[in-house]
Amino acid sequence: MGDPKNYEHIAVHPERRVNLVFTDKEVETFNHIKAKAEFSDEPIEVYIKKLLEVVIKE
Known part of the structure; x- marks a missing residue:
């Protein structure tokens, strides 16, 4: 089963998502x-x- 936190699009562009509440x-x-x-x-x-x-740069 795919892990939405570690998803790679079929075009092999890495993508990560986060949902903030x-x-x-x-x-x-x-x-x-x-x-x-x-x-x-x-x-x-x-x-x-x-x-x-x-x-991150700090």
Whole structure:
């Protein structure tokens, strides 16, 4: 059986997915990120990936 966390497309492009859930007080964080993404005119997924790149480089 295939593992969705370790999926390779038929064209052999590696792909990984993550599903984030923001609950309770975390919803404020989500709203803040969403607002920043909208201000940057980027989809929230792209904005979050850019944030992660910054953290990884630190």
